[in-house]
Amino acid sequence: MFAAMRFLRLCLSISILAAVSCAFGAEMRTMRYQQCGPEETQKWQSDLRAKLFPLLKLDDLVPQVDTIPFDAKETKTWEMPGFTVKELKIQSTPTRKIDVILTLPKEGKGPFPAVVCIGGHGSRMITPYTNGEAFGPYPANRKDASRIYKGFGSELAKSGYVTISTLVSQHEVYEKGRTLMGERLWDLIRCVSYLESLPEVDKKRIGCGGLSLGGEMTMWLAAMDTRIACADSDGFLTVMDQMEKGHCMCWKFDGLRELVDYADIYALAAPRPLECQNGRKEPPGSFTPELAKKALAEIRPAYAAFGKEDDATLHVHDGEHEIDLPAILAFFKKNLKP
Numbered sequence: 198m199f200a201a202m203r204f205l206r207l208c209l210s211i212s213i214l215a216a217v218s219c220a221f222g223a224e225m226r227t228m229r230y231q232q233c234g235p236e237e238t239q240k241w242q243s244d245l246r247a248k249l250f251p252l253l254k255l256d257d258l259v260p261q262v263d264t265i266p267f268d269a270k271e272t273k274t275w276e277m278p279g280f281t282v283k284e285l286k287i288q289s290t291p292t293r294k295i296d297v298i299l300t301l302p303k304e305g306k307g308p309f310p311a312v313v314c315i316g317g318h319g320s321r322m323i324t325p326y327t328n329g330e331a332f333g334p335y336p337a338n339r340k341d342a343s344r345i346y347k348g349f350g351s352e353l354a355k356s357g358y359v360t361i362s363t364l365v366s367q368h369e370v371y372e373k374g375r376t377l378m379g380e381r382l383w384d385l386i387r388c389v390s391y392l393e394s395l396p397e398v399d400k401k402r403i404g405c406g407g408l409s410l411g412g413e414m415t416m417w418l419a420a421m422d423t424r425i426a427c428a429d430s431d432g433f434l435t436v437m438d439q440m441e442k443g444h445c446m447c448w449k450f451d452g453l454r455e456l457v458d459y460a461d462i463y464a465l466a467a468p469r470p471l472e473c474q475n476g477r478k479e480p481p482g483s484f485t486p487e488l489a490k491k492a493l494a495e496i497r498p499a500y501a502a503f504g505k506e507d508d509a510t511l512h513v514h515d516g517e518h519e520i521d522l523p524a525i526l527a528f529f530k531k532n533l534k535p
């Protein structure tokens with residue numbers, strides 16, 4: 198009887214110890230970028246991607262990125278000044294379809310550069326394209342989150358880019374065994390594949406951009422998909438400690454913090470041009486320029502490794518949690534040359 202109780206107590210204390218060491222003892226940021234030469238940096242990048250894809254539960258899909266048929270079906274189409282809009286259903290995984298918006302320039306001669314336009318929390322699929330006003334069959338909606346996106350997708354579409362958008366602001370996991378961030382990222386990766394399949398698109402000039410969660414997904418897409426030529430990540434650059442406090446926790450998944458902080462994920466985009474935008478009027482608990490500067494200082498060494506330190510930039514604007522439209526347009530004009 199006493200022996201049994203002693204054994205139980207021993208088991209209990211071992212399990213408490215294990216729980217405590219798990220909570221406090223896990224080593225953090227073990228894959229932090231350490232400045233080194235270009236070859237070692239490239240090796241660090243591919244090693245880190247190889248660790249992140251399984252955590253995102255995408256390692257089975259990655260080899261199929263270009264072999265899953267799109268089976269694209271047009272569901273709507275309409276004309277806007279300067280561009281044509283199509284709504285399509287395409288195959289994302291072998292068993293799941295996604296809706297996408299695709300815009301094609303009416304004028305000029307392709308192949309055109311292209312941009313994946315990404316909305317954040319509270320977005321609709323059309324959010325990157327409107328400023329709250331009507332967009333084709335979609336009526337004006339002043340209450341939605343569109344205002345802060347400044348219609349950057351439409352501005353790009355008018356200026357000679359092919360654009361694509363899909364909704365990644367869901368908070369449910371669609372397929373068993375996947376992760377939220379993994380599914381969001383995969384749908385964007387498939388948007389890149391779909392762009393590459395179009396004769397209108399110049400494969401070497403595909404960029405991505407977005408705000409808030411869209412800025413976060415811009416980071417992930419540029420980091421994990423090397424087909425992305427440049428990225429404009431807005432209203433997001435920060436550090437993970439900040440995101441632990443008072444934010445939607447959809448950014449986090451098992452094993453992430455043990456490997457990296459955001460600066461390391463952004464460093465996976467080096468040496469491809471990166472602009473981050475943060476507003477001076479971001480509230481203190483949010484995506485402040487101060488934290489963005491701190492993170493940028495940890496991104497730039499990876500760019501310096503390739504002699505491209507100046508290609509990782511932070512644009513601090515006078516606004517709040519919003520896109521600085523002239524700056525994002527100038528960034529893509531410089532790097533994708535429409």
Ligand SMILES: [Zn+2]
Binds near residue numbers: 318368445446447448
């Ligand atoms: Zn969320």
